[in-house]
Amino acid sequence: EPDRSAHVDGAPPSKIAVVGAGIGGSATAHFLRQHFGPEVQVDVFEKGEVGGRLATVTVNHNDYESGGSIIHSLNLHMQEFVKQLGLKYRRSVAGKTAVFNGDEMILEETDWYLLDLFRLWWRYGISFIRLQMWVEEIMEKFMRIYKYQAHGYAFSSVEELLDSLGGSGFINMTRRPLSDSLLELGVSQRFIDEVIAPVMRINYGQNVSIPAFVGAVSLAGAQNNLWAVEGGNKLVCSGLLKMANANLLQGQVNSISPIHSGEVLQYQLNFTTASGTGLEVYDIVVLATPLQASVRSGVQFEGFTPPFDQLPGNYHSTVATIVHGYLNTSFFGFPDPRLFPFASVLTTETPDLFFNSVASVCPVNISTGFRRKQPQEAGVYKVFSPQLLDKPQLKTLFRSYYSVQVTEWQAYPQYGSSQGLPPVELHPNLYYLNGIEWAGSAMEMSSVAAKNIALLAYHRWNRQTDMVDQKDLMHRIKTEL
Numbered sequence: 016e017p018d019r020s021a022h023v024d025g026a027p028p029s030k031i032a033v034v035g036a037g038i039g040g041s042a043t044a045h046f047l048r049q050h051f052g053p054e055v056q057v058d059v060f061e062k063g064e065v066g067g068r069l070a071t072v073t074v075n076h077n078d079y080e081s082g083g084s085i086i087h088s089l090n091l092h093m094q095e096f097v098k099q100l101g102l103k104y105r106r107s108v109a110g111k112t113a114v115f116n117g118d119e120m121i122l123e124e125t126d127w128y129l130l131d132l133f134r135l136w137w138r139y140g141i142s143f144i145r146l147q148m149w150v151e152e153i154m155e156k157f158m159r160i161y162k163y164q165a166h167g168y169a170f171s172s173v174e175e176l177l178d179s180l181g182g183s184g185f186i187n188m189t190r191r192p193l194s195d196s197l198l199e200l201g202v203s204q205r206f207i208d209e210v211i212a213p214v215m216r217i218n219y220g221q222n223v224s225i226p227a228f229v230g231a232v233s234l235a236g237a238q239n240n241l242w243a244v245e246g247g248n249k250l251v252c253s254g255l256l257k258m259a260n261a262n263l264l265q266g267q268v269n270s271i272s273p274i275h276s277g278e279v280l281q282y283q284l285n286f287t288t289a290s291g292t293g294l295e296v297y298d299i300v301v302l303a304t305p306l307q308a309s310v311r312s313g314v315q316f317e318g319f320t321p322p323f324d325q326l327p328g329n330y331h332s333t334v335a336t337i338v339h340g341y342l343n344t345s346f347f348g349f350p351d352p353r354l355f356p357f358a359s360v361l362t363t364e365t366p367d368l369f370f371n372s373v374a375s376v377c378p379v380n381i382s383t384g385f386r387r388k389q390p391q392e393a394g395v396y397k398v399f400s401p402q403l404l405d406k407p408q409l410k411t412l413f414r415s416y417y418s419v420q421v422t423e424w425q426a427y428p429q430y431g432s433s434q435g436l437p438p439v440e441l442h443p444n445l446y447y448l449n450g451i452e453w454a455g456s457a458m459e460m461s462s463v464a465a466k467n468i469a470l471l472a473y474h475r476w477n478r479q480t481d482m483v484d485q486k487d488l489m490h491r492i493k494t495e496l
């Protein structure tokens with residue numbers, strides 16, 4: 016493919032399109048504005064709600080997160096967005112966790128930290144210490160991305176990005192099962208079945224054969240230094256679009272086709288809004304939505320072949336059911352609800368168990384003060400399950416309820432349903448953000464990909480090859496003035 020980027024004379028791009036206003040697309044709009052400056056027109060297309068998989072539902076006059084809910088304390092892009100937007104942090108309200116195997120609770124957190132540690136040691140040996148150290152080491156390497164991005168370095172593929180952080184070790188972690196990595200580390204099978212599997216089930220609705228890298232992301236999401244955005248995580252998306260001075264176009268992009276005029280390559284986007292169909296021409300386009308068939312983005316490529324026919328793999332369906340009612344603690348072996356001390360119940364991989372987790376949830380506005388309800392009181396609970404819950408299943412989990420709100424998500428990749436990581440560059444100046452989810456799906460992963468694409472687009476436009484896919488970045492950065 017000849018190099019037909021739009022600029023012939025060093026001129027900046029005049030129009031950039033971003034498809035999707037989830038955290039990935041809105042962060043991309045923000046970073047594009049940072050790098051390309053105030054003159055370029057940034058149009059963001061959104062066919063649904065701004066926020067995408069960050070969304071809330073209203074129950075009894077309060078809003079609750081129904082999609083992406085927790086953020087790690089070391090997720091620095093999310094942290095920075097919240098700071099720049101003047102939003103507030105909402106710390107997770109402490110609550111005890113138990114693990115249920117379909118018959119009984121096999122693990123119960125208590126009020127005594129030392130007792131919990133002793134019990135873990137008694138049951139699993141030093142598995143939990145090994146695991147803690149493994150996750151810490153991965154997090155430490157992952158944190159290198161912030162330095163590389165602050166120095167302006169970009170990567171042309173997810174593999175290159177991971178390689179720069181953790182070498183071939185990180186890339187291999189996207190290919191081998193989590194259980195294999197943990198067994199090799201010396202973590203016991205019992206610990207994997209009773210602790211790791213329940214965490215994978217609540218976070219990704221999948222089992223311990225998911226790749227080790229996303230497994231580590233999931234375990235980081237089970238640590239106790241988590242937070243969320245006061246008012247709802249989706250406020251970050253609307254805030255970023257505003258701060259980027261982006262034009263939000265409420266509509267669906269139907270097709271993308273290249274237009275060649277001499278040396279110049281641009282893209283025509285055909286779209287449908289409430290007022291009918293339209294088309295616009297752009298110098299740079301970023302696709303910030305999954306393109307797998309099961310997600311039904313509706314985007315077609317015309318007049319060129321991207322580096323795939325149809326992106327392989329599927330997205331995993333997860334149902335989030337938010338119930339306002341009375342938990343049936345008897346089902347968990349606690350006939351007296353006053354003696355049920357848990358805020359979250361995780362589950363082991365058990366045939367016929369119809370749910371992955373049930374947890375008492377906090378409203379997104381807790382600055383006014385919030386107390387977790389006792390199980391003998393009516394409370395708000397979130398149930399994750401692979402399928403819609405029917406009435407008998409709801410009646411199994413809840414003695415009675417006032418309301419039930421259901422969101423069916425194409426939530427995250429069905430790990431193992433595809434080989435390899437999707438490409439970032441689909442054609443000159445046409446980028447794809449969501450391939451990173453096949454390494455790990457989380458708000459911060461989309462934010463890291465957004466910064467990377469903004470940098471990559473900028474360097475490609477300005478032909479700065481020395482800022483893309485550079486090796487030995489730790490050393491380079493140390494020696495840069």
Ligand SMILES: Cc1cc2nc3c(=O)[nH]c(=O)nc-3n(C[C@H](O)[C@H](O)[C@H](O)COP(=O)(O)OP(=O)(O)OC[C@H]3O[C@@H](n4cnc5c(N)ncnc54)[C@H](O)[C@@H]3O)c2cc1C
Pocket residue numbers: 034035036037038039040060061062063064065066067068069081082083084085086266267268269303304305311312313314333335424425426427449456457458459461
């Ligand atoms: C139930 C659930 C719980 C989760 N929990 C967490 C968590 O606790 N912590 C965490 O970090 N992550 C969590 N995640 C993952 C996280 O929510 C996602 O990784 C992240 O939100 C993905 O953002 P995105 O912008 O890349 O994609 P999306 O949010 O999917 O955004 C894509 C957007 O593109 C739009 N779109 C699609 N096609 C078109 C088109 N043709 N034209 C115009 N617009 C289009 C869509 O409407 C959508 O708004 C969770 C996800 C789910 C579903």
Ligand SMILES: CC(C)=CCC/C(C)=C/CC/C(C)=C/CSC[C@H](N)C(=O)O
Pocket residue numbers: 082083084085086087090157217218219232233235236237374397427455456457459460
């Ligand atoms: C990207 C890095 C380094 C860390 C992110 C860690 C993190 C916050 C992972 C969460 C992943 C995830 C998909 C959680 C889904 S369920 C969340 C929660 N338990 C809920 O009940 O909603």
